[in-house]
Amino acid sequence: MLHADYWIGKIHDADKVIMTKNEISKFNQKIIERINKVYNLEKYKESLTKDELMGYINEYKVPTKERYFTNGNVVTKDFYDSLIENTNLVGIKKINPVKYGITVRDTSIRTFPTDTGIYSIKGDNEFDRFQETGCQAIEPVIILHTSYDGKWFFVQMYNYRGWVKKDDIAIAKDKKEIFDYLDTKDFIVVTGNCIRTQFNRLDKDISELEFDMGTRIPIEINKLVSIGNQNAFGNHDVKLPTRDVNGNLVFKDALVSMLQDINIGYLPYTRANILRQAFKLLGDRYGWGDIFNGRDCSSFIMYVYKTFGFRLPRNANEQEESAGISYKFGEGTKVWERIQLFNEVKPGAAIYMPGHAMIYIGTENGIPYIIHDFSGYGIKKGNEYEFVPVNEVGVTSTLLLTSSGTPFIEKFTSILQFEDKI
Known part of the structure; x- marks a missing residue:
């Protein structure tokens, strides 16, 4: 249950493409139109x-x-x-x-x-x-x-x-300089937890730089044979923004090994790939607002989905109101009714409750399970509930207790599949 393939094996159409790259681009525009804190x-x-x-x-x-x-x-x-x-x-x-x-x-x-x-x-x-x-x-x-x-x-x-x-x-001359660079057709996407550039003893600005999951990095094709006195064979020649002494934008070439966890272009948007990406962060440190070199619950979802080209809102409440196929829970919905609703939901969907967001991965013995970046849960001690800190990405049942003693599933407000209705 701690491996993506366990849950992928339960999905009959796990490798079916949910939306094409062009459809995802149009979907991002819908988010901009719906959420006033997301901009082009x-x-x-x-x-x-x-x-x-x-x-x-x-x-x-x-x-x-x-x-x-x-x-x-x-x-x-x-x-x-x-x-x-x-x-x-x-x-x-x-x-x-x-x-x-x-x-x-x-x-x-x-x-x-x-x-x-x-x-x-x-x-x-x-x-x-x-x-x-x-x-x-x-x-x-x-x-x-x-x-x-x-x-x-x-x-x-x-x-x-x-x-x-x-x-x-780095300050650009104008927006054209920025978007001519970013809109290139040749780029890699970081699909692992993080990667880094090769050591460069001649230029510390581009030496051993770290990039997290979802980062999109333009690449040069057949441009250079050597960077920093290292042959480029077996590496991607990436074009990176740096600052000059006045803080202005200067582009430099660096090397990223082809063996690192990257993809040329965005990943195909499939349910199998959503789960694979989420499970690559299993055990990663929780960080409120992404401190501690970690992520919090909503950025965990945002960065997983960035590997497919999505530009989701940052906060959970904004993600919950963005575009997609939505399933709502009423306040009086009983636990068994909430469990039953998951029969309609596809793995990889985002789940929301006040102050928290999760990814649905499938059911086990009729119970829905989730992977999420969370701070902790509750355990009963006598007549009280005690908070147990976790502070990492973990797989749990939706029946796990919150610090108040209420199961997570009872606090769910909605489920959202990031895709258009057919």
């Missing part, structure tokens, strides 16, 4: 008014409840005031032209322009409340604003806004 960056407006930009930045509010630093000290008003000052609202003009950039490495989108984490519970440093999400390398971003200290950009990626370290972004 190529069609983003050329400038923002003062009110628009201030509104975006001010969507993030300082906490009103007591919060704690990593060392357990209470966060003070002076600290929050310094964060607001660093958002540089005074630097916003009447009209603010946007710039285009691209991430040169995996990075984080933060609530405010700071690395400092704050936490809801003293001594519990699992959930940094200033961590919004991870942002993979080679992602285009719209640069909307710069922090007062000049170390952070306020950016829009395709499905999220927030503050990113300036040093993780």
Whole structure:
């Protein structure tokens, strides 16, 4: 049960293509039309008014409840005031032209322009409340604003806004430079948990760079025979964005072994491949907002589906409302009725409940099972339920108890298959 092939063997049409690459592209457009936090960056407006930009930045509010630093000290008003000052609202003009950039490495989108984490519970440093999400390398971003200290950009990626370290972004001359690079027909997709480029003693910018599942990397065909004094035989020649001394975009060639877990182009979208991709992350560390070099529940789903070319919303509640074939649970739906509904659902579908998202993998002895990136579950101790931390990707029954003692399945609100109705 801890192997994808066990569940794939239960599916009669496991290798049938669910949607073609062209159909997935059209499906992504439906998501953009339905979810107002998902954008086509190529069609983003050329400038923002003062009110628009201030509104975006001010969507993030300082906490009103007591919060704690990593060392357990209470966060003070002076600290929050310094964060607001660093958002540089005074630097916003009447009209603010946007710039285009691209991430040169995996990075984080933060609530405010700071690395400092704050936490809801003293001594519990699992959930940094200033961590919004991870942002993979080679992602285009719209640069909307710069922090007062000049170390952070306020950016829009395709499905999220927030503050990113300036040093993780290469600034392009214009959007054409970005999208001419990204829209190439020749690319590889990272289909393993992560890969890395070959060591290059002559250029540290492209040496042993790591790329996570779902990263799309343009490649050069028959261009070079040697990179970094290494013959290119047995490798893909990948074209990577880097920064010059002024932070401007410069492309460099690097090598990725053909034996790493990659695919030329997107994977065929089949139920077997969904499960194979999900199980490659089994045991991986949970990370709220993708901290700890990990993923959280909704980004686990997002990155699995990126290997097929999907551009899903970031957060679980937005994913739940996006396009696809949806099955809804009413509040009064009994457990046996919930189990019965899975007779209509295909493995690989996403399941949602308040604050959590999972992938359905099939049934065992009539019980639906899931693979999910979760923080923990509940176990009964006397008359109380005790929280058991897990913090990793695991396979569980849907009857597993939550920390309140309620089975997961009783909290399900919907199931979503990312495909068009026939």
